[in-house]
Amino acid sequence: MAAAKQKMAVDYSAEPASRPVSDEAILKVAKEVVVKFIEVGRLSPANFDETFQNIYKTVHDAVRS
Template sequence: MTTEKRADSGRSIEIGEEAILKISKEVAIKFIEMGRITPATFDESFKNIHNTIRNTVGKE
């Protein structure tokens, strides 16, 4: 598992790929519950969610 160390206000945070996948899954589940993601749009939507989270934590 790869990790990323990021300094934020003097703190070091390690974010692994597994954590990014879990967060992406939780966001996708919430969108499904709200009706924003359907089976037809899941593939593209999940990729967008996952890429956005990866970019946010600095794992481009």
């Protein structure tokens, strides 16, 4: 049992992999956030454009900084 728990442990202290994040991945994450906002009623068609741009820029800046 202890061995199984050790295998499942994740070492978060290691440096993150420096793989570049593709534009497609950023777009998918932004889309998922927007879909969730629509589902919970926090986003309407009237403010979709501005909100999507803000979400995309935030995700882009977070992964490319």
